[in-house]
Amino acid sequence: MSEQQLFKVTIDNITIEVPAGTTILNAARQIGGDVAPPAMCYYSKLQNSGGKCRTCLVEVSKGSDKDPRPMPKLVASCRTTVMDGMEVKNITSQKTIDARKGVVEMLLINHPLDCPICDQAGECDLQDLSYNHGKGGTRYDFNRRTFEKHTLGPHIQLHMTRCILCYRCVFTADQLTNKREHGILDRGDHSQISTYIEQNLDNDFIGNVIDVCPVGALTDRTFRFKNRVWFTKPVDAHRDCPKCCGEVRLWMRGDEVFRVTARKDQWGEIANASDGKTGWICDECRFEKKETKDWVIEGTTKVNRQSVISANKYIGVLKPPEFMQEVMDGVKQRYMLDIHNVSEVNEPEIRLDLIEGPAHSEDFEIADKERKEKENNK
Ligand code: SF4
Numbered sequence: 001m002s003e004q005q006l007f008k009v010t011i012d013n014i015t016i017e018v019p020a021g022t023t024i025l026n027a028a029r030q031i032g033g034d035v036a037p038p039a040m041c042y043y044s045k046l047q048n049s050g051g052k053c054r055t056c057l058v059e060v061s062k063g064s065d066k067d068p069r070p071m072p073k074l075v076a077s078c079r080t081t082v083m084d085g086m087e088v089k090n091i092t093s094q095k096t097i098d099a100r101k102g103v104v105e106m107l108l109i110n111h112p113l114d115c116p117i118c119d120q121a122g123e124c125d126l127q128d129l130s131y132n133h134g135k136g137g138t139r140y141d142f143n144r145r146t147f148e149k150h151t152l153g154p155h156i157q158l159h160m161t162r163c164i165l166c167y168r169c170v171f172t173a174d175q176l177t178n179k180r181e182h183g184i185l186d187r188g189d190h191s192q193i194s195t196y197i198e199q200n201l202d203n204d205f206i207g208n209v210i211d212v213c214p215v216g217a218l219t220d221r222t223f224r225f226k227n228r229v230w231f232t233k234p235v236d237a238h239r240d241c242p243k244c245c246g247e248v249r250l251w252m253r254g255d256e257v258f259r260v261t262a263r264k265d266q267w268g269e270i271a272n273a274s275d276g277k278t279g280w281i282c283d284e285c286r287f288e289k290k291e292t293k294d295w296v297i298e299g300t301t302k303v304n305r306q307s308v309i310s311a312n313k314y315i316g317v318l319k320p321p322e323f324m325q326e327v328m329d330g331v332k333q334r335y336m337l338d339i340h341n342v343s344e345v346n347e348p349e350i351r352l353d354l355i356e357g358p359a360h361s362e363d364f365e366i367a368d369k370e371r372k373e374k375e376n377n378k
């Protein structure tokens with residue numbers, strides 16, 4: 001069998017080799033950290049996803065060794081494959097950073113700012129994206145889109161106003177069921193998710209649309225308004241399920257199971273189960289097994305994503321690799337919350353990421369004492 005051809009690609013000054021046909025986004029994910037562009041519509045577990053939201057735009061400063069001309073416009077990294085010798089700029093490109101701000105502004109034009117009452121708050125990709133790349137204000141003076149309220153059966157709530165039309169739920173419904181129905185109806189700002197999901201509501205796996213939705217457009221009605229995600233504790237558990245892999249994440253408070261979801265990987269996508277296949281879970285596991293006795297508890301989920309969910313229960317902060325500082329051309333590395341810039345309460349010399357577990361007042365008192373001693377000894 002002939003060996004697969006490898007292409008050399010340099011992303012943000014880091015060179016790696018990837019098989020021909022790999023997209024820039026997936027090559028960047030192999031490097032990891034901030035080098036990987038954000039993705040709101042691409043989902044590696046869904047065929048044909050990507051190319052809709054433009055959050056993954058990058059600058060191609062050299063097309064390839066054969067044709068070194070730069071690409072004239074920023075390209076969607078989830079849909080552009082690497083060429084041998086290609087050079088790509090993501091966080092090292094001011095053009096990309098500016099364009100991403102524009103994309104976030106565009107995505108937020110019609111998205112209601114109802115995070116305080118949205119069940120997705122705390123685990124919303126758009127919330128994270130706006131926090132990291134968004135602008136403080138809007139230039140849009142017109143009214144936002146409105147839609148009739150739509151309830152998709154007893155388990156799933158659709159808030160069309162929050163939808164960013166990423167098509168992930170459409171692909172999920174299409175690829176996990178045997179029926180082919182319409183997905184997004186109409187065009188432009190009238191576009192809306194329609195009969196597609198409703199036609200498939202009787203399918204055992206339709207609940208997975210909740211997990212793939214990057215915003216709060218599709219939420220779990222059995223969990224709705226019951227708790228904020230950051231007050232619940234994620235716990236990995238499994239059961240012997242004849243329909244699905246049975247490997248789930250329970251969101252608990254005390255002994256009460258508030259919600260059951262599939263397990264997610266570091267990119268926020270449904271992780272592979274122990275059999276190596278995508279860990280889609282069935283509706284019975286998701287909506288009907290809400291007792292601890294239904295599950296074999298494996299232990300607390302190791303949360304290390306930059307997310308509010310990890311507050312007070314992270315096992316270890318995902319630190320950027322050593323090389324990142326060098327390649328970032330002075331772009332400042334983000335931690336979970338750069339508290340030094342937003343609060344005077346904290347002492348700048350305290351590295352929160354070096355404190356094991358949650359920080360306590362003693363940590364600051366000790367640092368405060370040391371600082372005062374140093375000042376006195378001067
Ligand atoms: S409902 Fe969610 S998953 Fe479906 S298209 Fe809208 S944002 Fe994407």
Ligand code: FES
Binds near residue numbers: 050
């Ligand atoms: S993730 Fe590439 S266009 Fe949406």
